[in-house]
Amino acid sequence: MLPLVLLAFTAPTACLHAAAPKKNVIFMIMDGTNSNAVTLSRWYKGSPLHLDGILTGGVRTYSAESAITDSAAAGTAMATGVKTKADYIGMDPEGRPLITVLEAAKLNGYATGIVATSPVQHATPAAFTSHAITREEFSSIGEQQVYQDIDVVLGGGSSWLAPKKKNHPQDDGMLKTDEVTRKDGEDLKKPLRGAGYAYVDTRKELLLEPSAGKLWGAFASEDLSYDLDRSELKPDEPTLREMTRTAISHLSKEKKGFFLMIEGSKVDWAAHQHDPVGMISEILSFDRAVGEALSFAKKDGNTMVVAVTDHGNSGLTIGNTDLDGSYKHQSVSRFIDPLKKARLTVEGAASLLEGKDAKDALDAYGLDSQSCRWSPSKKELKAQMTSSLSQKAGLGFTTHGHTGEDVFLYAFGPGKPSGLHENTDLPGIMADFLGFSLGTYRSWYADGRDSLEKQGYEVTLKTGTANPEMVAKKGKTILRFPENKNYYMSNNDKIPLKSVTVFNGKTFYIHLDSM
Missing domain, CATH: 3.40.720.10 (Alkaline Phosphatase, subunit A)
Known part of the structure; x- marks a missing residue:
């Protein structure tokens, strides 16, 4: 038997190279x-x-x-x-x-x-x-x-x-x-x-x-x-x-x-x-x-x-037109404390609306019942709530x-x-x-009709249904490319593609190297 030390030095060279890190x-x-x-x-x-x-x-x-x-x-x-x-x-x-x-x-x-x-x-x-x-x-x-x-x-x-x-x-x-x-x-x-x-x-x-x-x-x-x-x-x-x-x-x-x-x-x-x-x-x-x-x-x-x-x-903006003359004297708490009173977002607060009583929603958004008047529309009430809270917090919005x-x-x-x-x-x-x-x-996706016609196929697009597809015929071979799928049908066989087939409303795009 060889000495153990010799075995250590006769390991295959490939083992001496570490695998590339992930x-x-x-x-x-x-x-x-x-x-x-x-x-x-x-x-x-x-x-x-x-x-x-x-x-x-x-x-x-x-x-x-x-x-x-x-x-x-x-x-x-x-x-x-x-x-x-x-x-x-x-x-x-x-x-x-x-x-x-x-x-x-x-x-x-x-x-x-x-x-x-x-x-x-x-x-x-x-x-x-x-x-x-x-x-x-x-x-x-x-x-x-x-x-x-x-x-x-x-x-x-x-x-x-x-x-x-x-x-x-x-x-x-x-x-x-x-x-x-x-x-x-x-x-x-x-x-x-x-x-x-x-x-x-x-x-x-x-x-x-x-x-x-x-x-x-x-x-x-x-x-x-x-x-x-x-x-x-x-x-x-x-x-x-x-x-x-x-x-x-x-x-x-x-x-x-x-x-x-x-x-x-x-x-x-x-x-x-x-x-x-x-x-x-x-x-x-x-x-x-x-x-x-x-x-x-x-x-x-x-x-x-x-x-x-x-x-x-x-x-x-942190600051609005109400603070034009006093922005130099506003503490952080001036902007943050009103926001801290809300336990829910305006979307969450509005989900609490029941009937025509907005109190629960207002409370959840850190506002009292005097802050907003009731609106018949939830959308309008949410807009009133966000406007009121932002004003209290000295915040502005431009769009x-x-x-x-x-x-x-x-x-x-x-x-x-x-x-x-x-x-x-x-x-x-x-x-x-x-x-x-x-x-x-950059050229991964190709015009399917153009590419298949160059290979001698007769190509038609079936686009009047909820499941459009491109159909290519040559002799007894019929290829079907359904949009959005990562396969095509060759007669009755499902053949995988490397990428999905994309239809932009006019053109089917496929990756031909998959075929």
């Missing part, structure tokens, strides 16, 4: 947030934010057609590296699909995930996972997401997974049922289960779910509740921090690494309503999720965390829409971006860190 990217987006809102949230919290420690620069947010972007164009820019038009999801300004950094990460062997407090079919998560000519195509967006083979999806939007009637609130608070969420009649939970997903719809199920395998969590028919309202009104819904922790736990088990997009969606929604309490609620919720991501990244050592907002919203300012860039970890960037720079920076180039995928 790399991960966690991209976090705080929708519709301006700098005053972040400052106000820090004062409200009374201590530094997790974001404060990773501030590295700024981001320009304008779209291809406007100085003030919408979330669809902004999300597409940050997902694809190309500026586009308002309402376009994963499409260039001419309406052609662009591969996203999430799709490219998947093609390069990385696990992928999305987390949102909005419906996952909403503009920002949609821009990373689907392609549509308008952000309102929730059915098509949801179907593409199901067939994108994303490893973890957590958020709202369960109503867009099944063909059932949709209840929606009226101004009188009653529910009216007259819409079908999926007019194509498809139950998308079936292909999810067929693809091996665990499907959960409560906080308890999420926290008990083993941290391995594919996971789809849909915790509300549309959006999740505001974080401040959750414990009182929606205790079965998870927090953004809990969804972040679960997503990271699942994805970190993968061999190569992962790409995870997380959106704190509802700062934007609160800003549109001029609700400072709702804005603070969601900024602090997002910041706790950032803390969760940073905790993982600091232990891991090979994770890039990037956090940014996609655009400003509402023009919130109910988006704003065009540059926003803060936050980043941590190897390869982190710093300085002032275009929003289109971010996906390329993240792709480079993961070891691939988005530029190599």
